[in-house]
Amino acid sequence: MKPKAIRALQHLAAENAALFYKLRVLANSIHEESEFGRVLVQSLDRDGAQTVPHLAKARGVSRQHVQTAVNELISAKLVEASTNPAHRRSNLIDLTPAGRKFAEALRDKEAAAMAEFDLGIPAKELESIADSLAAIHKRLQKAGG
Numbered sequence: 001m002k003p004k005a006i007r008a009l010q011h012l013a014a015e016n017a018a019l020f021y022k023l024r025v026l027a028n029s030i031h032e033e034s035e036f037g038r039v040l041v042q043s044l045d046r047d048g049a050q051t052v053p054h055l056a057k058a059r060g061v062s063r064q065h066v067q068t069a070v071n072e073l074i075s076a077k078l079v080e081a082s083t084n085p086a087h088r089r090s091n092l093i094d095l096t097p098a099g100r101k102f103a104e105a106l107r108d109k110e111a112a113a114m115a116e117f118d119l120g121i122p123a124k125e126l127e128s129i130a131d132s133l134a135a136i137h138k139r140l141q142k143a144g145g
Contacts, residue, residue, distance in 0.1 A: 016133070030113045031106065036069050038106060041078060041095065045103035049094035051084060078102050 001009070024035075031038055040055060050058075056066040070093055073079040078099035081091035095103060119126075 012136070026113065027110065030109050033106075034069075034072075036065075037073055037078075040066070040069055040073065041099060041103050042106060044079065044093065044095050045100065049082070049092040051087065051090040051092060053090060055093065073099070 027038075028035060039059075043055065043058070044050065052063050052066050052070060055070075056063045059066070070079060070081075074081065077096055079093050080096050081093055084090055084092045
């Protein structure tokens with residue numbers, strides 16, 4: 001990667017981190033639910049069933065940390081574990097019908113809060129930014145990052 005591209009990526013990373021923390025504070029002010037459990041529910045809602053190791057790797061945390069949160073979500077009947085045809089010892093974790101309703105309620109709460117903001121950025125531009133970030137994320141995953 002050329003120096004100019006490296007600097008641009010560093011700038012993007014810094015801005016992304018700043019935005020992440022700003023949105024995290026906003027989300028925590030909207031929701032009273034545990035942050036990590038809420039994030040796992042939203043991930044399962046967005047990406048479908050996943051294993052505990054996959055959920056942990058994607059977040060840079062230990063499997064034990066994720067398993068503790070998953071156990072709490074199972075107790076709350078928001079997720080369930082099922083047999084994984086690809087791996088005998090690593091169950092797939094997925095949302096229950098109650099978990100799907102919970103995820104929808106989270107989205108609705110966030111939408112109501114976001115409706116209060118006027119960023120002055122057209123929806124089309126926001127979609128383009130989101131698509132660009134998703135493409136970068138996908139390339140980083142392919143590169144092993």
